[in-house]
Amino acid sequence: MNEISETREAREARLQGLGCKRKRVEDIRFTQGKGSYVDDLKLPGMLFGDFHRSPYGHARVKSIDTSKAKAVPGVLAVLTAADLKPLKLDWMPTLAGDVQAVLAGDKVLFQGQEIAFVVATDRYIAADAADLIEVEYEELPALVDPFKAMAEGAPILREDIKDKTEGAHGKRKHPNHIFTWEIGDHETTDLAFRDAEVTIKELISYQRVHPCPLETCQSVASFDKIKGELTVWGTFQAPHVVRTVAAILSGIPEHKIHVIAPDIGGGFGNKVGVYPGYVCAIVASIVTGRPVKWVEDRIENLSATAFARDYHMTTEIAATKAGKVTGLRVHVLADHGAFDACADPSKWPAGFFNIVTGSYDFPTAHVTVDGVYTNKAPGGVAYRCSFRVTEAAYCIERAMDILAQKLGLDPAELRMRNFIRREQFPYHSALGWEYDSGDYHTAMQKALDTVGYQALRAEQRAKQEAFRRGETREVMGIGVSFFTEIVGAGPSKNCDILGIAMFDSAEIRIHPTGAVIARMGTKSQGQSHETTYAQIIASEIGIPADDVMVEEGNTDTAPYGLGTYGSRSTPTAAAATAMACRKIKAKAQMIAAHLLEVHHDDVEFDIDRFRVKGMPERFKTMKDIAWTAYNAPPPGLEPGLEAVSYYDPPNMTYPFGAYICVMDIDLDTGVAKVRRFYALDDCGTRINPMIIEGQVHGGLTEAFAIAMGQEIAYDEIGNVKGASFMDFFLPTAVETPKWETDFTVTPSPHHPIGAKGVGESPNVGGVPAFSNAVNDALAFLGATHIQMPHDAWRIWKAAEALGAQG
Amino acid sequence: MAKTAIALTVNGEAVEALVEPRTLLVHFLREQLNLTGTHIGCDTTHCGACTVDFDGRSVKSCTLFAVQAEGAEIRTIEGMAGADGTLHPLQEGFREMHGLQCGFCTPGMIMRAYRLLQENPRPTEDEIRTGMAGNLCRCTGYQNIVRAIQFAAAKIAGDSLQEAAE
Numbered sequence: 001m002n003e004i005s006e007t008r009e010a011r012e013a014r015l016q017g018l019g020c021k022r023k024r025v026e027d028i029r030f031t032q033g034k035g036s037y038v039d040d041l042k043l044p045g046m047l048f049g050d051f052h053r054s055p056y057g058h059a060r061v062k063s064i065d066t067s068k069a070k071a072v073p074g075v076l077a078v079l080t081a082a083d084l085k086p087l088k089l090d091w092m093p094t095l096a097g098d099v100q101a102v103l104a105g106d107k108v109l110f111q112g113q114e115i116a117f118v119v120a121t122d123r124y125i126a127a128d129a130a131d132l133i134e135v136e137y138e139e140l141p142a143l144v145d146p147f148k149a150m151a152e153g154a155p156i157l158r159e160d161i162k163d164k165t166e167g168a169h170g171k172r173k174h175p176n177h178i179f180t181w182e183i184g185d186h187e188t189t190d191l192a193f194r195d196a197e198v199t200i201k202e203l204i205s206y207q208r209v210h211p212c213p214l215e216t217c218q219s220v221a222s223f224d225k226i227k228g229e230l231t232v233w234g235t236f237q238a239p240h241v242v243r244t245v246a247a248i249l250s251g252i253p254e255h256k257i258h259v260i261a262p263d264i265g266g267g268f269g270n271k272v273g274v275y276p277g278y279v280c281a282i283v284a285s286i287v288t289g290r291p292v293k294w295v296e297d298r299i300e301n302l303s304a305t306a307f308a309r310d311y312h313m314t315t316e317i318a319a320t321k322a323g324k325v326t327g328l329r330v331h332v333l334a335d336h337g338a339f340d341a342c343a344d345p346s347k348w349p350a351g352f353f354n355i356v357t358g359s360y361d362f363p364t365a366h367v368t369v370d371g372v373y374t375n376k377a378p379g380g381v382a383y384r385c386s387f388r389v390t391e392a393a394y395c396i397e398r399a400m401d402i403l404a405q406k407l408g409l410d411p412a413e414l415r416m417r418n419f420i421r422r423e424q425f426p427y428h429s430a431l432g433w434e435y436d437s438g439d440y441h442t443a444m445q446k447a448l449d450t451v452g453y454q455a456l457r458a459e460q461r462a463k464q465e466a467f468r469r470g471e472t473r474e475v476m477g478i479g480v481s482f483f484t485e486i487v488g489a490g491p492s493k494n495c496d497i498l499g500i501a502m503f504d505s506a507e508i509r510i511h512p513t514g515a516v517i518a519r520m521g522t523k524s525q526g527q528s529h530e531t532t533y534a535q536i537i538a539s540e541i542g543i544p545a546d547d548v549m550v551e552e553g554n555t556d557t558a559p560y561g562l563g564t565y566g567s568r569s570t571p572t573a574a575a576a577t578a579m580a581c582r583k584i585k586a587k588a589q590m591i592a593a594h595l596l597e598v599h600h601d602d603v604e605f606d607i608d609r610f611r612v613k614g615m616p617e618r619f620k621t622m623k624d625i626a627w628t629a630y631n632a633p634p635p636g637l638e639p640g641l642e643a644v645s646y647y648d649p650p651n652m653t654y655p656f657g658a659y660i661c662v663m664d665i666d667l668d669t670g671v672a673k674v675r676r677f678y679a680l681d682d683c684g685t686r687i688n689p690m691i692i693e694g695q696v697h698g699g700l701t702e703a704f705a706i707a708m709g710q711e712i713a714y715d716e717i718g719n720v721k722g723a724s725f726m727d728f729f730l731p732t733a734v735e736t737p738k739w740e741t742d743f744t745v746t747p748s749p750h751h752p753i754g755a756k757g758v759g760e761s762p763n764v765g766g767v768p769a770f771s772n773a774v775n776d777a778l779a780f781l782g783a784t785h786i787q788m789p790h791d792a793w794r795i796w797k798a799a800e801a802l803g804a805q806g
Numbered sequence: 807m808a809k810t811a812i813a814l815t816v817n818g819e820a821v822e823a824l825v826e827p828r829t830l831l832v833h834f835l836r837e838q839l840n841l842t843g844t845h846i847g848c849d850t851t852h853c854g855a856c857t858v859d860f861d862g863r864s865v866k867s868c869t870l871f872a873v874q875a876e877g878a879e880i881r882t883i884e885g886m887a888g889a890d891g892t893l894h895p896l897q898e899g900f901r902e903m904h905g906l907q908c909g910f911c912t913p914g915m916i917m918r919a920y921r922l923l924q925e926n927p928r929p930t931e932d933e934i935r936t937g938m939a940g941n942l943c944r945c946t947g948y949q950n951i952v953r954a955i956q957f958a959a960a961k962i963a964g965d966s967l968q969e970a971a972e
């Protein structure tokens with residue numbers, strides 16, 4: 001190829017840099033069945049572990065008899081709490097400052113809790129033997145309703161901490177109470193309500209759901225007794241954190257632990273935490289001296305690892321008659337299950353719930369959150385959202401609709417009247433955040449114009465009249481949602497996990513031929529990092545993305561990082577990538593100047609080369625420079641061309657978007673059909689529009705599932721109802737609506753390339769759009785708030801309660 | 807446990823093996839034949855991650871015992887690309903149309919789509935959605951999977967038109 005005559009456009013196109021729809025590198029292996037997921041791993045002598053689990057929600061364990069299991073040929077070991085106790089591994093710390101039983105000792109606290117771990121030569125034998133374990137229980141009354149957790153006479157769940165009046169996040173009011181978290185100004189908010197012309201108050205619940213990636217949680221542990229080294233392959237969204245936790249728990253020095261996260265089949269928050277299965281596989285490998293694999297099945301996944309939400313939000317807004325909001329007050333009752341195993345940054349027991357003022361200019365707000373224990377699985381993870389942000393977005397977006405209804409205002413109009421205006425950014429919210437950038441009015445207007453909002457409202461009115469005349473049983477709902485996310489945890493000034501600041505990292509090495517290897521502290525679970533990080537590098541240093549190999553997930557080779565969740569990869573590791581590139585570029589400039597025999601101030605970067613200013617024909621490409629860096633570096637300069645950057649972001653990023661859902665509901669069947677779903681996202685600079693669109697489609701589909709049918713429910717004695725794909729609603733291609741995507745671009749002013757992150761926006765903004773559509777459809781019949789999930793049966797029941805079923 | 811001998815064809819090759827009668831076909835493929843492209847996503851025959859082509863039908867290989875495959879002709883994702891490495895139009899389509907993210911459902915999706923296109927070479931969007939309803943994806947929202955299958959259908963039709971012309 002002729003480097004001189006090639007046009008700028010051709011050179012640019014060859015890079016496949018920022019903003020292009022680069023096809024994914026990952027797909028080459030995935031479409032051929034050549035991904036390497038944990039369960040694909042086969043090691044010589046490998047054993048399989050399986051759990052015996054509690055059938056009860058709450059019971060005392062009187063005895064455990066493992067003799068029959070141990071007698072099964074092929075069984076090598078059975079671990080119980082008694083075996084873990086001398087190793088001090090019967091309990092493990094959670095990320096939220098609580099402890100969780102690895103294997104239940106005296107008591108079981110939720111159905112499906114791990115009691116014994118059987119290790120055998122194959123997975124069928126392990127499963128057989130797990131069934132033969134005999135446990136004698138004394139059943140105790142189960143506590144499943146979080147509203148009764150602190151009631152008089154409530155059964156006390158956590159006997160291990162029942163006398164502790166102080167938890168990791170302050171005072172505990174009751175043995176079943178975990179924490180109270182308070183933020184905002186109590187007094188001014190009370191005054192705003194005292195003086196309000198209009199107020200609303202509603203209990204808005206967000207049901208318990210599960211992230212449910214298609215691949216369950218799994219790991220393989222292999223301990224080498226001779227070297228004293230432990231290798232763990234696992235479904236880890238945060239492999240470095242897993243290694244640090246493993247070092248602390250096991251006493252094995254951190255450098256002798258090798259944690260490897262291979263390809264991961266989806267995470268969505270399910271694969272952030274440390275689970276008993278991982279710990280037991282490690283202990284079993286140490287005990288047996290052989291590699292041990294643990295793979296949870298789907299029912300175990302849905303009933304034992306990492307639920308999400310279960311937030312019950314009593315929400316009040318104060319406003320003027322003209323529709324200006326003057327205050328927000330929220331009290332949350334948070335059901336954390338049997339152990340507080342939330343995966344939030346350590347100082348944030350309710351995550352970033354204080355983003356609950358949303359996109360609106362609330363002069364004052366006050367929030368309290370009470371976390372309680374119940375006889376349910378632990379978790380409370382950030383399921384495809386930044387920590388508790390989707391709960392907050394649902395809360396405020398539902399409440400704004402309720403306020404609009406009370407004021408007799410159109411919900412889009414009410415939002416327009418209260419948006420933070422463009423000139424108010426950077427904006428300090430009443431609950432303490434500094435929003436980096438936004439242009440909400442433009443985004444909302446674009447959304448309304450595109451869908452033809454006024455015409456839709458007219459059609460809806462006509463349909464309501466026809467319904468009243470008895471001409472149709474179909475009603476129409478228009479769900480408007482305008483969300484602001486807070487992602488990219490985060491600045492070390494306010495975010496850490498177990499004391500480790502939440503920076504992230506990139507290490508980039510350019511080899512003599514100009515081929516690049518780049519390693520990051522994050523870990524993709526489908527987010528296309530191998531494709532997109534390479535695009536950033538291509539644009540920053542002018543080497544084609546195809547010449548860049550991105551590698552993540554191996555703690556031996558990747559720089560330390562906090563992993564991928566909370567849409568943090570783009571705000572943190574992508575920023576680190578750009579910063580490392582800029583260090584490389586600075587050195588490259590010196591080398592280019594040396595080769596071109598000019599002062600380094602006289603050369604400038606141009607797409608894929610440095611050229612002499614004003615003389616475009618005199619240049620050195622990045623490939624020339626790479627070669628020189630290793631073979632003839634300028635005097636006084638070290639050989640090599642590489643850099644590492646640890647990026648501590650100065651602020652979070654605040655993606656936003658306007659979503660509109662148009663829905664038709666048949667009141668005779670309760671069946672809701674999404675006629676149209678329009679999603680406008682503003683995630684700042686767009687790295688790869690194809691991948692952004694894919695993320696939005698996926699997130700909207702998950703939001704649809706949550707709003708329209710998902711629930712991990714328990715009966716009154718603590719049985720989890722429907723923890724399999726028979727009952728847990730996952731939409732197929734048939735139910736899933738078609739998605740229309742759109743965008744505006746408001747770059748983040750503090751991010752090196754202006755990007756904000758997008759993966760979780762559609763889940764955060766999507767759920768309220770669907771729920772608002774259902775509520776909007778039934779509002780003319782008198783509904784103010786109908787709880788999710790909105791499956792056909794519940795919609796039918798809601799209509800019946802409103803007197804609309806004949 | 808006593809083992810049973812089975813003989814079958816997998817991706818065009820004759821295979822003979824000893825299996826326990828209770829071994830699931832998916833475990834046999836993954837663990838005995840090392841064909842790990844076929845995945846497991848559930849315990850209840852819902853997700854379709856384990857879909858393979860079995861005597862001209864799509865089956866969920868977690869729902870059959872290996873012994874039931876006696877004499878069968880099975881094709882898995884590993885058998886889709888040509889011997890020279892050329893991708894099958896479906897494999898190409900999934901990449902071109904961004905029909906995958908984490909990739910875990912993809913082998914099952916491609917194997918199901920392969921049979922769908924054998925049965926109905928030019929399906930409408932609705933026919934694709936219905937035809938793929940036994941396969942779950944948690945990442946993509948299906949829209950691009952539909953486009954990937956449309957891409958493959960067009961490409962296959964185009965290719966055979968060309969063949970006919972020659």
Ligand code: FES
Nearest residue numbers: 847848853854868
């Ligand atoms: S693993 Fe076979 S259908 Fe889910």
Ligand code: FES
Nearest residue numbers: 907911943944945
């Ligand atoms: S691509 Fe992840 S489940 Fe389909």
